[in-house]
Amino acid sequence: MTGLLRRHWLLCLLLVAGITLRVLVWLAYQPALLYIDSFRYLANVDALRPDHLNPLGYDLVLAPLLAIGGLAFTAAVQHVLGLAVAVALYALALRHNVPRWVAAIVAGIVLLDGYQLQIEQNIMSEIWFQALLVGMLWLLLGRGEPNWRRSAVAGLLLGAAMMTRTIGVTILVPVVLYLIVAGGAWRNRAGWHRIAVRGTACLLGFAVVVGSYAGYFRSVTGEWGLTGASSHVLYGRMATIAKCDQLPLDETLKRFCPSTPVEERKGVDYYTHFVYGDSDWPGALPPGRSKQQLADEFGMIVLRNQPVDLAVAVLKDFAKNFAPTKTTSPNDVPVDRWQFQLEYPDFDGAIDPAAFDKTALIHDGVRTSADEDLARFLRDYQLSVGYTPGPLLALAGLLGLAAAAGVGRARRSGLRSAALLTTGSGLIILLGSAAFEFSWRYQLPALVLLPLGGAIGLTALLGRRMPAPARRRVKLAAFPDDVDKAAMREFRERYGDSPLSQLVVVIAAYNEADGIGTVLRNMPTRCGELPVSVLVVVDGATDDTAKVAAENGALVCVAPRNRGQGAALRLGYHLAAAGGADYVVTTDADGQYDNAELPLLMRPLLDGRADFVTGSRRLGSEQADSRVRWLGVRVFAGLASILTWRRITDTSFGFRAMRAELACSVTLREPQYQSSELLLGVLARRARVVELPMSMRLRGNGKSKKGHSLVYGANYARVMTGTWLREYVLRRLRRHSVRH
Structure with a gap:
């Protein structure tokens, strides 16, 4: 625990500050803050009518919270959810290798922003909308490239977000684009199949939620729809820019166009709620034509005839999000609606003042109140340093x-x-919101x-x-799985059935474009009388590894999805054997091994003295960059020696040579910790194994993908003991039972 606090001390400090501020906000305004929209939500909690101004997503959350503890309890839960969102963002940032102090800033914005604190105290949907978006991001980004299951659930969450705030539909665009480009899937034919599967799953998940909601809307209203706000929104925006004398409007539609000159008109909010929302406006209408139909028709005429004016108005509102300070522009919704007030806010009579106390008494048995001292502190904080600058x-x-x-x-x-x-x-969510109003x-x-x-x-x-994606406990499917088949099919289409020589050097590479060229240029082209073929298996890389490898003379097999070094090497063994190889050598793409030692490595095989040859840094030389790893090499060598009853000095040396049929005969199911699995599997088959003194250097380029030493060591030990149990104990027990 102490180590955890030490590593994440900045987040912990921000969390303490965020918790303190939320407690102060909760105590300052009791039982919760009520905005104009809050009354709409509360009025619909029991009826759950889908044709109201706001969608039902928040009401479905609000109903049980009110039943459990009322408005104060709901506000407290929303504050806790705000803290959880901040921590989730911090963890997601770390998953993407963001420096801890930068990740802490990401979380700190949510933890400390005064406008965020204020909206969490409000009976409003915002924090739930944010939480659904963060949940969607975690599904798509939290564990590497998304599969169809996580994509489907992400679609469900996005649909739920849209049913909480309809603006969520705009995020479908970047989500679909992400599912196309994630993992570089679009670069090859097999990847497009993966794109189609996960994209379809996401869209189906989204459609299930939205379609079900639309069906409920139809069952209640008799019409298809999602909210009663569409006509309000379209009319409000178009009324602010409509040039009435230039539009093809009939006499009825002219009544929808404001008579005030464009430059003197009020804002979108006024025309949306006060004009359109007036039950007496626009007066009697011709038979068969409703206010909603005519407002929609008017809005579409303005849209078709004034697209440039609309784009300019939307971009002006969009740009306001990035202003240095938060001020109220002419005709905009007043910013003080989202600022802490010294008294309990009543919005200048927009709501009957008695409704605030009445609502609080119904749900909590108390009247609304504001603690002036706490409110003053919160307001001073929010207006001075407690907001996120637009720049x-x-x-x-x-x-x-x-x-x-x-x-x-x-x-x-x-x-x-x-x-x-x-x-x-x-x-896109800021742009979509600006399309309505700022x-x-x-x-x-x-x-x-x-x-x-x-x-x-x-x-x-x-x-x-x-x-690299963490794959510590996920076993590979038996060879060949769908990824293997796709990669082998593409490889044969490119190179034919027998493109390889008797001796094949297999290199597994994931995002090694910066270093693999040097490794390939230093690779011997012959070993004695045998020509050397180099096969690079690109393990779902997102950089130019495949291109660099091909330019430097290697044959390249591209696995369309990243599965780990073990999967890539296993694929390489089988490709080499199928392509005519008698011998397979493995080396790394990072330049740690001296490939000039290839003739020395191959000699026991060519002399018929061995079936499997591995180098050993302990018998040779080593440049160690970690004392933990230096110790681990010796500990695991000792463990392997005990398990196999033969002296082993190095279990994880990656420069190895073996007969091709032997490499293909061993059961290989580990995606990352494959070196001990291969060695123990070979020994279990009573193959002749020879260790030779070899040299090991520091990585020539990039960063190790093995992760933290202690975590890697724990998983390495798990794989070693698991392989020993499978190959030495269970396999022999099965043989014994077959004989008897």
């Missing part, structure tokens, strides 16, 4: 976009698709999207790569 969000958006575009080092980072999803979602409240979802996208973008631009 910071703009910078985050630019960093995310630059990384998504592959600028500089970001191109080979493996982080481009993650930057695209997070930044694209943040920007409100500082509508900026809040971007607080959980743009900073994360900017942090990932900065990480990519600095050259920090996406760590």
Whole structure:
């Protein structure tokens, strides 16, 4: 626990501050803050009518919370959810190799932003919408490239987010783009099959939620729809820009166009709620024509005839999100609606003042109140330092976009698709909101999207790569699985059935474009009388590993999905054997082994003295960069010696040579910790194994994908003992039972 606190001390400090602020907010305004929309939600909790202004997603959450503990309990739960969202963003940032202090800033924005604190105290849907978006991001980004199951659940969450706030539909665009580009799947034919499967799963998940809701809407209203707000929204925006004398409007539609000159008109909110919402407006209508139909028709006429005016108005509102300070522009929703007030807010009579106490008494048995001292502190905090400056969000958006575009080092980072999803979602939701109207409240979802996208973008631009997906406990399917079949089929289409020589050097490579060229250029072309073929198995890389390898003379097999070094090597063994190889050699793509020692490695095999030859750093020389790893080599060699009853000095040396049929005969199911599995499997088959003194250098390029030493060691031990149990105990027990 002490080590955990030490590593994440900055987050812990921010969490303490965030918790303290939330407690103060909860105590300052009791039982909760009620906004104009809050009364709409509360009025529909029991009836659950889908044709009201707001969708039902929040009401479905609100009903049980009110039943359990009322408004105060609901606000407390929302504050806890805000803390959880911040921690989830921090953890997701770390998953993408973001520096801890940058990840802490991402979380700190949600933890400390005064407008975020205020909306969590409100009986409003925002925090639930944010939580659903973060849950969707975790499903798509939290464990590497998404499969169809996680894509389907992400679609369900996105549908739920849309049913909480309809603006969520805009995020479907970056989600679909992400599912196309994630993992570089679009680069090959097999990848497009994967794209189709996960994309279809996501869209089906989304359609299940939205379709079910639309069906409920029809069962209640007799018409298809999702909310009663569509006509309000369209009319409100178009009424502010409509040039009435230039539009083809009949006499009835002219009544929908404001008589006030365009430059003197009020804002979108006024025409949406006060004009359209007036039950007496626009007066008697011709038979068969409803206000909703005519408002929609008017809005579409303005849209067709004034697209440039609409685009200019929307972009002006979009740009307001990035202003240095939060102020109220003419005709906008007042910013003070989202600011802490010294007294309990009543919105200048927009709601009957008696309704606040009445609602609080119904649900909590108390009247609404504000603690003036706490409120003053919170207001001073919010208006001085407790808000997120717009330029910071703009910078985050630019960093995310630059990384998504592959600028500089970001191109080979493996982080481009993650930057695209997070930044694209943040920007499109701001743009979609601006298409209706600007409100500082509508900026809040971007607080959980743009900073994360900017942090990932900065990480990519600095050259920090996406760590290899963790696959510690996931076994490989028996060879060949679907990925193996697709890769082998593409390899044969490119090179034919027998493109390899008797001696094949197999290299598994994942995002090694910077270093593999040097390794290949230093590879011997002959070993005695045998020509040497080099086969590079590219394990779902997101950089130019395959291109660099091909340019340096290697035959390249591209696995369409990253599965781990063990899977790539296993695929290479079988390709080599099927391509005519008698001998298989393995080496790494990072330059740690001296490939000039290949003749020495092969000599016992060619002399007929061995079936399997492995180098040993302990018998030779070693440049160690970790005392833990230096110790681990010796500990695991001792463990292997005890398990197999023969002296072994190095179980994880990657420069090895073996007969091709032997490599294909061993059961290999480990994606990452395959070296001990291969060695113990060979020994269990009573193959002749020889260790030779070899040299091992530090990595020539990049960063090790093995992860933390202690975690790697624990999993290495698990694989070694598991392989011994499978090959030495269970396999022999099965043989014994067959004989008898």
